[in-house]
């Protein structure tokens with residue numbers, strides 16, 4: 001494996017190797033000196049054309065914990081604002097000797113184009129509404145940590161599926177790893193092609209919740225909406241938001257996940273977001289170990 005572009009490219013063995021490696025590397029975070037020399041002399045470029053809090057800092061920390069040199073590049077404040085193309089930016093980074101390029105871009109497919117232009121490894125950190133493979137990997141890691149297995153796990157992914165790269169990557173990865181995924185959304189926020197995805201579809205959250213081991217809540221991506229997809233926030237929240245009352249109707253061991261950023265009071269209530277059954281901060285912590293594993297396996301490991 002040279003690049004990580006899509007969760008769908010991973011075989012069951014490859015995905016399991018990444019999760020197992022992340023489990024080993026998580027121990028580095030418990031040490032007083034949180035560093036390994038594994039990627040010393042390697043250069044990782046974080047190329048972010050879209051905003052990010054978790055993914056960018058997580059990749060940066062992961063690369064630094066493996067002793068790589070890290071360059072953070074964002075479209076704001078760079079020559080992109082002067083009209084430089086993705087290709088010319090990529091060739092510039094290539095000329096500086098980047099061994100790995102982590103890219104987030106608003107255009108679906110941008111990481112695939114980049115992979116044709118650079119010699120180093122390309123890691124997709126989210127491309128438009130297409131994919132976010134490391135998010136799916138850290139989600140799978142978190143489920144396995146909390147619930148002890150992925151095989152046969154019943155996972156509901158709820159909310160703005162239409163604009164969600166997290167939903168698509170999770171469906172592809174979780175089904176490869178033996179879990180059963182049900183997508184839940186209002187009809188207007190379900191992709192037209194969803195019947196071709198390897199998962200179930202429902203429009204009724206209350207029907208799905210009691211049968212779920214995991215419920216993953218998604219943010220409504222207003223920044224990708226050029227139309228009105230539901231009558232009001234209040235109505236969306238009433239039909240598809242997770243509050244304490246709905247949480248109480250889930251199986252006792254079931255967990256609540258969210259990739260972040262959360263909009264409290266819309267898709268998730270503050271009571272649920274702060275509940276011990278909500279894994280949102282664990283997902284962030286696991287994201288560092290998971291991204292260390294991916295960088296290690298692509299750039300340095302065997």
Ligand code: CP
Nearest residue numbers: 052053054055259260
């Ligand atoms: N989950 C996620 O991708 O968060 P950021 O947009 O903050 O990176």
